[in-house]
Amino acid sequence: MEAVKQKNPSPKGTVMIQSESKWKKFAKNFPVHKYYYLLMIPGLLTLLLFRYAPMGGIIIAFKDFKIAEGIFGSPWAGLHWFKMLFSNSQFTRVLYNTIYISLSKLVFGFPMPIILAIMINEVKNVPLKRSIQSIVYLPHFISWVVIGGILFSMLSPTVGILSIFGFSKNPLLEPSNFRTLIVLSDIWKEAGWGTVVYLAAITGISEELYEAATIDGANRFQKIWYITLPSIASTIAVLLILRTGTLLTAGFDQLYVLQSPATMDVGDVLDTFVYRYGLAQGRFSFATAAGLFQSVVGLILVSISNMFARRMGQDGIL
Amino acid sequence: MKKRKNFSDYVFDIVNTSLLIFISIVMLYPFWHELCLSLSSAAESTRGGIFIIPRQFTLEAYKLVIRSSFIWTSFYNSIYCAFLTTVIGVLFTSMLAYPLSKKELMGNRSISFVVVFCMIFNGGMIPTYLVVNNLGLVNSLWALILMAIVTPYNTIIMKNFFTSLPTEIEEAAFIDGAGPLRIFFTIVLPLSKAVLATIGLWLAVASWNNFMMPLIYLNDRELYTLPLYIRQVIDGQLLARTTGEGAQSAVESVIGATIIITIIPIICVYPYLQKYFVKGVMLGSVKG
Known part of the structure; x- marks a missing residue:
């Protein structure tokens, strides 16, 4: 709640409305309040160093940055890197891959936790329900490096379970299957954990609604369709809207771990592109321009999606 | 609340529960597969297929891993x-x-x-x-x-x-x-x-x-954290497999053992995590 309200008055506005008496109050409170400011220093300093200082570093996207010359010594380059970026065929493909993978995850991955949550909710045997929940949450807590290792060995044509079906090649190394497997493995890892929010929303539905429906002769599907789903509809809508804010993030860890030279054409995304060009090849300015493009589009998308979420009476993340 | 259970309710419950149990198996099997690989002998782990239990049970891979x-x-x-x-x-x-x-x-x-x-x-x-x-x-x-x-x-x-x-x-x-x-x-x-x-x-x-x-x-390398280490082991072992060098040293079971060792701490605190x-x-x- 608070977080939303703070967004509206800009920091500037807050300073402007401080009237004389507020300053007096501030002076009066200071002997006590100074301890509050003291408490905040370490946290604010951390944010300043590791979040705000890099924002200043964005300037190198408009410069021809050389480490030896430093940020201020390097000559200006104007929009040179952005022009290069958009005329770079690799970048356009990377952008396409990012949106393609991210949208596929949204379209196929988003409904899964909803379906799973409804299914889990229909289990009336409590110990069984708890066990199923514990199991489906588990992959969320394991890192992509580990999952990647497991996937490669499971899907290996010689040693994995596919060997019995006579596959000749690891499907993760084939461009035609790669994106499908990215989406599937993402669903496998996160769908279970995604149910938590929906199960919490379902718990809030009044039992009386179901009893009334039972008396009216509704069957289980009808109860799900006419009671459960409409009751969690607002949760679904808000999560969907917020999810669209992350359209340009396809997931660094997953893609970096699962991609290989063979699948670079279909599996290279913005995050891995920036990493490769910036840190592996040392083309700092070019990579920063790509990263800035991603951040700015992300900022716009998140702002729009939050505006919609708020219009629906929800708070969003801002 | 008293519930009147009829035939279609039973069918629904059976189908729903079976589906969920199937999903649970799909969620758990990859971890079980990895555990079995790590506990099987080099030859058996390289043969692959579906593992119900480790084949030719051995702790060789773990001994190899913890020696590093x-x-x-x-x-x-x-x-x-x-x-x-x-x-x-x-x-x-x-x-x-x-x-x-x-x-x-x-x-x-x-x-x-x-x-x-x-x-x-x-x-x-x-x-x-x-x-x-x-x-x-x-x-x-x-x-x-x-x-x-x-x-x-x-x-x-x-x-x-x-x-x-x-x-x-x-x-x-x-x-x-x-x-x-x-x-x-x-x-x-x-x-x-x-x-x-x-x-x-x-x-x-x-x-x-x-x-x-x-x-x-x-x-x-002295500063590597576990995820980086795993990545390196997997890359190294895969390289060894393609060049044929690692043929003797239980490739799959070594990767498996490394992965299992790094998951163990998570599993230990899992009830709290959840x-x-x-x-x-x-x-x-x-x-x-």
């Missing part, structure tokens, strides 16, 4: 990072969040905006790297720790929790002459154990599983 000093170094590095990130992170985050819950504090809203803004915009990978480089933290575990300790989201969650605490106790302590610092450390923090545990576990798991930061900031992570999602959704 690097896994212990990585283990130590991971624990070091996770521990310090958790302790410092919980401390700094709560210290930042508590004053923000005080409405009468001047500048409260501006500072909250400063915190929240980091959530929607960031400098990106390269500028962040350059800043860390200028601070002399590249190739240091402290880079990982310092960058992870304070996150906007955690701060907001804690702030909302502190706002929801009843103020009467604090007011009484204030009248008795206790200052804000004393109230915070001796009254507020002990009342907030649930949220501190939740944030602490988030930080610990995020640190344990972090792959991108170590990949970017650590070069020395409980507090679910609690955290609730905290987040209450706040909205």
